[in-house]
Amino acid sequence: MPQAPDTITRNLWHVVAATDELRIGLVETTLLLDTPLALTRGIDGEPVVWLRSDEQNGDEIDAETVLERLPVRTAYGYTWTCLGTAPAALFPIPEFAEPDRVNMSCGSIAIHVSAPRAVENFLDMGHFPYVHTDILGSEPHTEVKEYDVEVSEERDEVLATKCRFMQPRAAKSATTAMEVEYVYRVPHPFCSVLYKSCPEDESRRDVIGIFLQPMTEERCRAHLLQSMIDSTSTITDLRRFQQTIFGQDKPILENQYPKKLPLDPRSETPIRADKSAIAYRRWLSQKGITYGVIPVAS
Numbered sequence: 001m002p003q004a005p006d007t008i009t010r011n012l013w014h015v016v017a018a019t020d021e022l023r024i025g026l027v028e029t030t031l032l033l034d035t036p037l038a039l040t041r042g043i044d045g046e047p048v049v050w051l052r053s054d055e056q057n058g059d060e061i062d063a064e065t066v067l068e069r070l071p072v073r074t075a076y077g078y079t080w081t082c083l084g085t086a087p088a089a090l091f092p093i094p095e096f097a098e099p100d101r102v103n104m105s106c107g108s109i110a111i112h113v114s115a116p117r118a119v120e121n122f123l124d125m126g127h128f129p130y131v132h133t134d135i136l137g138s139e140p141h142t143e144v145k146e147y148d149v150e151v152s153e154e155r156d157e158v159l160a161t162k163c164r165f166m167q168p169r170a171a172k173s174a175t176t177a178m179e180v181e182y183v184y185r186v187p188h189p190f191c192s193v194l195y196k197s198c199p200e201d202e203s204r205r206d207v208i209g210i211f212l213q214p215m216t217e218e219r220c221r222a223h224l225l226q227s228m229i230d231s232t233s234t235i236t237d238l239r240r241f242q243q244t245i246f247g248q249d250k251p252i253l254e255n256q257y258p259k260k261l262p263l264d265p266r267s268e269t270p271i272r273a274d275k276s277a278i279a280y281r282r283w284l285s286q287k288g289i290t291y292g293v294i295p296v297a298s
């Protein structure tokens with residue numbers, strides 16, 4: 001039997017699907033925190049989520065007939081639910097509402113690793129030249145320069161700023177190599193939002209979100225969001241660019257051992273580039289998260 005999730009995890013909003021991809025009147029099945037769920041959309045387009053009994057993927061269903069529903073909300077193009085007491089708010093991404101941004105979901109990808117491992121990989125710039133060669137990094141520009149990390153008490157999130165990296169092709173819209181500045185936020189134990197220099201407009205930043213759905217302690221689905229300033233690329237091209245990057249991360253992630261994230265800072269050798277990872281692990285520990293991690297032995 002899987003271990004019951006900790007209370008903090010149970011009471012979070014969790015992403016479960018790209019709202020547009022849920023078919024009206026048809027059942028989609030998924031797993032959240034070891035709990036089987038069923039989802040659909042009503043004729044009004046609103047998502048409905050409930051505890052799955054014997055429904056099968058693709059079954060026809062009238063959403064009106066589902067009476068015992070889990071809490072649900074749509075944000076950033078995705079459907080979110082909660083198995084415990086749903087918090088009033090979900091973390092903000094104010095840029096998403098800017099009228100000239102191209103917002104898109106970029107796929108929901110199953111990965112055989114814990115959700116916190118996937119967050120940590122997303123924060124790591126050190127792998128760019130080796131995993132995303134000639135796109136997000138290239139040799140000999142392998143150095144992760146000094147950057148700042150803090151935990152914002154006010155917003156209850158990890159924030160890494162002044163991260164800089166030389167990138168051959170920072171975005172779909174990039175035409176030359178450029179030193180890119182990154183800001184990383186971790187505003188939710190299983191979600192991260194990245195702001196990076198925008199090749200098309202120096203005064204603004206492209207936004208990339210990764211929302212992890214913890215299916216079990218060792219499996220998750222990565223739901224990707226792009227909120228871009230790009231007046232030339234098609235949505236298909238922008239999606240494909242992000243899917244290429246993530247396709248390179250997936251085998252690396254699945255090779256990580258152990259699949260749960262160890263929270264003890266001594267368990268994996270810390271180097272300077274791991275500063276944000278150390279802050280993230282400590283933040284999870286302080287919150288009391290035990291799902292998908294190996295807690296510090298007390």
Ligand SMILES: [Fe+2]
Nearest residue numbers: 127131132249
């Ligand atoms: Fe990566």
